[in-house]
Amino acid sequence: MNKQSMLDVVLHDILHMVTPSREDWEIRLAIINDLRSTVESVESLRGATVEPFGSYVSNLFTRWGDLDISIEILNGTHIASAGKKQKQTLLVNFLKVLRVKGGCMHFQFIPHARVPILKFKSVRQGISCDVSINNLPGLMKSKFLLWINKIDSRFHDLVLVVKQWANAHKINNSKTGSFNSFTLSLLVIFHFQTCVPAIFPPLKDIYPTNMVDELRGVRVDAENLIAETCNANIDSFILNKLRRINRTSLPELFIDFLRKFAQIDSWAAEYGICTYTGQREQIENNMRWLPKTSAIYVEDPFEQPENSARSVSAGQLKKIGEAFQTTYNLLISNNQNQISLLTQLVPPHVFSLIVHRGVLPLPHSKHLVQNGRQGVNSNGLTSKRGANSNGSTSKQGANSNGSTSKQRANPNGSTSKQRANSNASTSKQGASSNASTSKQGVSSNASTSKQGASSNGSTPKQGASSNGSTPKQGATSDGSTSIIPTKGRQGPQQQAWRPKAHTQA
The missing domain is CATH 1.10.1410.10 (Poly(a)-polymerase, middle domain)
Structure with a gap:
């Protein structure tokens, strides 16, 4: 695989892993509705609207992205203005009710920022939230x-x-x-x-x-x-x-x-x-x-x-x-592989998820990224005790052709529950070097991968609205953004999804 093809595969894997799923959108919608319910119970915020902005609205957030919220104080039909002191007071009032109501943790109030902000995490998957007052420019x-x-x-x-x-x-x-x-x-x-x-x-x-x-x-x-x-x-x-x-x-x-x-x-x-x-x-x-x-x-x-x-x-x-x-020096050098690219391009938790093709990250994945304490093979997959030369995953020992063995490989090619076939076996975690089917690994020639990307340089289509189309947008009755998805290119397994609208609670 040449440098261009290898980087193409790695970038595709990254986009596939970080692009929000339907569940990620729905969790954020639920948080927005939770906050709307809270705002309704704050006397000084009666009539205000809760409106998301930032990467959530621009569709540039990842599965782990923060949620930016603006509480918009109304002035009839006109754009309202609020001084810094008023914004600080309103955020304090909101914080008090939020603490009582529950559902949030790790509060941090930053009153003297250029735009006063209340930061916290929702109990819904620990999504971080930043709340400000009258941030229409941000929207x-x-x-x-x-x-x-x-x-x-x-x-x-x-x-x-x-x-x-x-x-x-x-x-x-x-x-x-x-x-x-x-x-x-x-x-x-x-x-x-x-x-x-x-x-x-x-x-x-x-x-x-x-x-x-x-x-x-x-x-x-x-x-x-x-x-x-x-x-x-x-x-x-x-x-x-x-x-x-x-x-x-x-x-x-x-x-x-x-x-x-x-x-x-x-x-x-x-x-x-x-x-x-x-x-x-x-x-x-x-x-x-x-x-x-x-x-x-x-x-x-x-x-x-x-x-x-x-x-x-x-x-x-x-x-x-x-x-x-x-990073530029690495990408133009000849001394690179998928592991070296991933360590430069993604943080450790994303690295582990990509390597294991959707499996939860290993407890020691940080060591794996930083110093290879658990061993990394030359094709991007992970070995608990050692890596073979062609990308398969082995718990105790790897055979000579890329199949996966739980204990040892049978030298004469026979198949058993504790022995791996040494010629054309099917591997669920390792990558086969002879055109076998891999469910989580990356095939080294022409195998079919359900979650991994092939290593032949082809680029599967990926991402929400990645064909240049723009989701239609309008205003709901409360002034929030309504986002309607259009059909575009989809990832190999994970379909890009967007909510029909941000509805008022």
């Missing part, structure tokens, strides 16, 4: 990221891959001085604007003014104006027959993404990233960005001149640059 930014996926579905896939890679290198956490997920999405947008030929236009061609400045007056009118403008310009860009079409594969786009930012820590002092114009711009020539107070400048195109990367520290910027460079 509109999330919708925009959903809309531009209509231009090219590779945006959705690359964002999910980049988030997993950033988590693996611990550079996707603004609390520790690195990137937040919104900034990572902006970096992918910038990459799509600056590759040749360009996949995305400058964002000013989609929405020509500062979006947050338009969030005033009657709410439904303001939202409709933004939605109609964006969708009309997106459709115009898609239908432009004169534009050159970029047909670069996802692996190639990812490698070029890493290359583009491999020296980010060396040029960030002089240049900022502007997705509004689709260019790198000299900071000293951009009066909106002065004085420079952050290690790196990534302008929020919807709330100019805010810096979405303002939390990045100088020390973390150096670590970020090293992560880009290290």
